[in-house]
Amino acid sequence: MDVCNPPTYDAEEELLRHQKQYSQMDKLLIPAEMRHQPVSTGTTIIAMEYDGGVVLGADTRTSAGSFVVNRFTDKLTPLTDRIYCLRSGSAADTQAISQVVQYQLEFLSAEMNEPPLVKIAANCVRRMIYQYRDDFVAGMIVAGWDKKLGGQVYSCPLGGLLVRQPVSLGGSGSTYIWGFLDNNYKPNMTKKECLELVLKAITLAITRDGSSGGCARLAVIDAQGVERIDVLGNELPKVYDL
């Protein structure tokens, strides 16, 4: 949010956008016996730092048990203009957390008259997860760019830990690609190398994890802004299908 040049607000458009965000068909499509299953973003999420910014990636499947509720979910949620969070765990919990933190950061940036630091955003997320650790099932990664420290990735897993890492993985699909990342990640990669690595990793996770699937959503955040890239299912890199 740019405090000095706020966007114009149109109430009707805002309402329409809000309604279109979530599909109303879900209520009709889910069979009765499936409805009691918690909707989770059984997921693969990755974030990686490079010199000058961060690269984020996630799959697009939201599942309720074995039913795919949404096959083109957006798990990359903006907290501010230059800070995004990746959501894994319960879809409801993570959506609630990101909405609350979005509000907190908006308020803080108006008070301080400058965009908030990534560390602050990560702390807000972590505080919420820790406070409600017995109720929430939310594993989130906060990544973004700020003027002070550049690109940063912070991991906020289930219990309420906060740790900064150059690469962070999360979600059920991440278990299948730890080895791949250990083998292929090296420090000081370029933006292009990071993008390729993240995309490949997500593809591999999608291939092996039942709760991950669909397409891959990528984002690059740097000083200039955010670049979103959606790689559809047929465009994913080819992996040998055993």
Added chain:
Amino acid sequence: MSSIGSGYDLSASQFSPDGRVFQVEYANKAVEASGTVIGLRCKDGVAFAVEKIITSRLYEKGSSKRIHNVDKHIGMAVAGLLADAKQILTVARDEAKQYKYDYGVSIPVKYLADRLSMYMHAYTLYGFVRPFGCQVFLASYEHDGPQLYAVEPSGVNNVLKNLFINLSSNSFFSFTLIKSGYFGCAVGKAQQTAKTEIEKLKLTDMKLEDGIKEAAKIIYQVHDEVKDRMFELELSWVGKNTEGKHERVPTNVYEDAEKYAKASLEEASDDEDEM
């Protein structure tokens, strides 16, 4: 000084016919009557110097400090009623603590100055409390450079790039969006003389080690030997050489600064004798 208000000065919730709140102006008078406090924002840090006037021979050296730490990286120097200042200090420390708890990073000094402004301003609105009779300076060295702010009894927190504190300003709560704060500020008994001396210095090019000596020198120069015989000099700094931590200057730096100050006093008096 007496009977300016004549009837409109009984509480902070009253305006005078010409639009002044006299209680706040009287609070500023309390500040003016205290020992001089000087802050100098140099190229790579901020230096504080306080003229702590000693009223008793039984006074123990080093007690009753006028320069405090808010968090590790922010220093606060106070002028005016010291008991009022103690409460502002407590509030500042609470704010810093809460910010660190909520957001995980140390509080930026500009934000702290705004919060203290709001707090002090709240006490200028009601008839059942009195305004704070103290002015506080906040200094820190953050990633975008050294910063120095002053918060007055009226709640004004001046962030302008000039050297003058407008004590009779009628803007009770002014936010300005210029980030830099003060280059140098002085308040207290000898504030006019001190400000004149500060204006002679080129602070943007001065290093902190030189700044601290200059601050000590100004305190010695403006100190009134006749009215207040005994005084103790308090010096503190925060800057690149302290790695952003605010602390009292080490003993050797303190002694050097005192020596420099006393020597330049003698030079000045020698010049006078010659005339």
